[in-house]
Each structure stands twice: as structure tokens, then as C-alpha cells.
Amino acid sequence: MKKDKFLFLLSKKLSNDISVEENELLTLAINTSDEYKQLADKLTKYFNQRKAKNSKTDKLRAAWTMIAKAEEENFEGTFDYAAPKSKFNIFSFLKIAAVLILALASTLVVYTLQKRSQQEIQSFNTGTTKSFKLLADGTKIWLNKNSELSYNSSFGKEKREISLQGEAYFDVVKNSAIPLFIHVGNITIEVKGTAFNVNAYSGKPYIQVALIRGLIQVSHTSDPENRILLKPNQKLIIPKALVQGNTSKFDIEPISTLDLLNETKWTSDTLIFRKEKLKDLAIRLEKKYELKIEIQSAQLKERRFSGTFTTETIKQALDGLKLSYPLTYTISNKLVIIKD
Structure with missing residues (x-):
């Protein structure tokens, strides 16, 4: 918005x-x-x-x-x-x-x-849960457990700068006038509109970047001219003990569609919906929580809801929907009944 x-x-x-x-x-x-x-x-x-x-x-x-x-x-x-x-x-x-x-x-x-x-830095730490962030410019970020993200408070207006520790999946809104820079360890990733996964946990010896679509440019933080272009269905593996200025340490390998899905499988817990009819949302909730949902009201089936669910239980999710509309529900084993 x-x-x-x-x-x-x-x-x-x-x-x-x-x-x-x-x-x-x-x-x-x-x-x-x-x-x-x-x-x-x-x-x-x-x-x-x-x-x-x-x-x-x-x-x-x-x-x-x-x-x-x-x-x-x-x-x-x-x-x-x-x-x-x-x-x-x-x-x-x-x-x-x-x-x-x-x-x-x-x-x-x-x-x-x-x-x-304007000069303040916004920081966010997921702790032991996964999380979803929607930044001011529309960029979507899925954060894995034990990950930390920080970005400039005026994000999207004058610059777009993000620092990451841990793992995140980015779906970046294209803005050729203001490119997005992601700083991970001793490398910088420049993107202008793309989707990719970054795995940079502190306990691992490698930083891994898997590209889903678009193009990204990876360079040494201290040497921006020393850079590599990553294309879709490619994975970049960078040792954390990378010798400064030595591009031979960059290891690009092709990655299959199936392996690419496995790289981002951890994001599947996040459910985002906007002005979605409850009858359609129920199908997605059934898949997420592995249960059956019955809506006992024709009018309620057409009611639209907006929101985001990440690690919420089914009860917490339904209570969240109640904030927008006073529905009632019962949960019995794997069956949820929703009515007015």
C-alpha cells in the first residue's frame, strides 16, 4: 500500500x-x-x-x-x-x-x-520461529528460524539496504532507480527485482545463494569490481574463509527444479491471503494444518479475509479471522466446523 x-x-x-x-x-x-x-x-x-x-x-x-x-x-x-x-x-x-x-x-x-x-536501522530476530516480513516497497521476505534481519528505516525511498544473518527467501519488487543491496558476511548481493534464497547461518562454513528467477550480482564487500552474475537455476557456494579478491573461490553449480524447490521448502509454512473468500482460504488451511474444514453458512463462504499466518496453530488462525468477522468455530480431532 x-x-x-x-x-x-x-x-x-x-x-x-x-x-x-x-x-x-x-x-x-x-x-x-x-x-x-x-x-x-x-x-x-x-x-x-x-x-x-x-x-x-x-x-x-x-x-x-x-x-x-x-x-x-x-x-x-x-x-x-x-x-x-x-x-x-x-x-x-x-x-x-x-x-x-x-x-x-x-x-x-x-x-x-x-x-x-531517517538514519535509524530496523532490526528483527526470529528466535525459534519462522517469520514473514513485508517491507515498505512491497518486497516480501520469509525468514527461517534463528535468523536476524536489519534494514534502513527509510527503506525504498532513498535506498534499500539489508543485512542478514541466518536464512531468508527474498521476493524483491523491481525498482531500477533504487537497487536493493543485501549484505551477508563479506559479500554483497545486488538485485533489481527477483526471487532467491540465501543460507548464511553463522555455524556453517559456506554462504549459499540459490536463484529462482531474475538476475543477481554477487561481489566482495571490499572489492565491488570483483563480481559474478548469477542466473536462474544456479546456486552459488561461497566459503566464509574466502580469500579477499580471489574470484576462483566462487563456486557456481547448476541446480535442478526439484532441488530448487527443496532449497525453499522451509517457506511453505507461510500462508498469505488478501481479500480471499473463506471457501477458498479453507482449502489452503486444510493443506497447511492437514485437517478438514466445513463452513455451515453460504454467506460466510463468500466472506473475504486478508492476513498472514506463519507459525500459528489452527485455533490461533481462526481467532485471527474472528477479528475481522464474528464467526464461530468448533475443533474436534481433525474436523473444524465454522459457522456464523
Whole structure:
């Protein structure tokens, strides 16, 4: 989701003028982006603190409430029908003005916060569980257990820099103007839009890079001119004791489609869905959790959900769906029954 769309939805939520569908989109954006979550937390806190101090905003909100009530009552007993009607609709203007004021204030606060944190580094450690990250530019990253990832807080705006320890699968959004650099040990991987797996656990003597699609360029951190181009269905093996500047230590080997799937098999636990009908999502949940799901409501089958499941249990997953829609469920052995 683009930043201006995110700010627009957030301003509507802060002004209590957001629809259910818009709120789902906003929640998804916050849950899948550290940057958006941080901005949402800070903006919400900012407006809550300002609420008691800003009498003009309070008066505007009070006026808005009165306007809405008058419209619901069709202006009964309050409107002089004999009076000439003005072409200028003050009620619509006030509503638009309120949203614009909130949006403008949000933009100013975001700009200030971004200037302060532009040089900060965002870090994430998976610990003993796998995880999924969606960065601000749309790049998707699956992180294996005991892996650590760090990236610049203004990721995707001026630069895209990532450091990795452990194992990760990257699906990178193409941006020729801002290439992505991944730093792993003493090598740098440059990508402009591709998918690949990097295995760089500290206890292993090798760094391994397997390319699924696109092109990536691998070079020595201290010697960028000493580089190798990796093509799809190729695997690069780099000893950690690599002699600086010696490209003969790079070992590229072809890899079959089956072996390539085995390289990324560990990512299969991650389930990503966006505006997906429950009847279709149930099929994917059955495969992930190896059970049977029955939906006892025709209307509920067509209900759409968005989210990401990684290491959640089936109960935790269903409880997550309940946050978007008040469904009920029962679990008995390998059978799940979902209903309104």
C-alpha cells in the first residue's frame, strides 16, 4: 500500500469515518509493515494527547456530530423551506474540511517523524520461529528460524539496504532507480527485482545463494569490481574463509527444479491471503494444518479475509479471522466446523 493511501485511511480512522472494508485494509497494512505500524502508533498517540488541548478540533467534531444528526432527521423543524436555498453546501464543506485537516496534520507529523528516524536501522530476530516480513516497497521476505534481519528505516525511498544473518527467501519488487543491496558476511548481493534464497547461518562454513528467477550480482564487500552474475537455476557456494579478491573461490553449480524447490521448502509454512473468500482460504488451511474444514453458512463462504499466518496453530488462525468477522468455530480431532 502506498504511503498516501495509508495516511488517508488512517486519517479516516482517527476521525471515526472509516468503513469496515477500509479498516481491514488499514489493519493489514499495519500488521505487515513495521514502518506503518510505527507511524500508526505514534500518530494515534499524538492525536489522543492533542484531543484534550485542541479546542478547535473538538468544536469541529461536535459540529460534525450535529450535522450528521440533523441529516438523519431530515432537518425536521430546523429548516425554513421558504428561505432561498444557497448553492454553497456548508454541510458537505465542513465534512470535507474535517478530513483534509486531519490528513494535513497527519502528513506534517509523519514528515517530522521520518526526518528524525531517517538514519535509524530496523532490526528483527526470529528466535525459534519462522517469520514473514513485508517491507515498505512491497518486497516480501520469509525468514527461517534463528535468523536476524536489519534494514534502513527509510527503506525504498532513498535506498534499500539489508543485512542478514541466518536464512531468508527474498521476493524483491523491481525498482531500477533504487537497487536493493543485501549484505551477508563479506559479500554483497545486488538485485533489481527477483526471487532467491540465501543460507548464511553463522555455524556453517559456506554462504549459499540459490536463484529462482531474475538476475543477481554477487561481489566482495571490499572489492565491488570483483563480481559474478548469477542466473536462474544456479546456486552459488561461497566459503566464509574466502580469500579477499580471489574470484576462483566462487563456486557456481547448476541446480535442478526439484532441488530448487527443496532449497525453499522451509517457506511453505507461510500462508498469505488478501481479500480471499473463506471457501477458498479453507482449502489452503486444510493443506497447511492437514485437517478438514466445513463452513455451515453460504454467506460466510463468500466472506473475504486478508492476513498472514506463519507459525500459528489452527485455533490461533481462526481467532485471527474472528477479528475481522464474528464467526464461530468448533475443533474436534481433525474436523473444524465454522459457522456464523
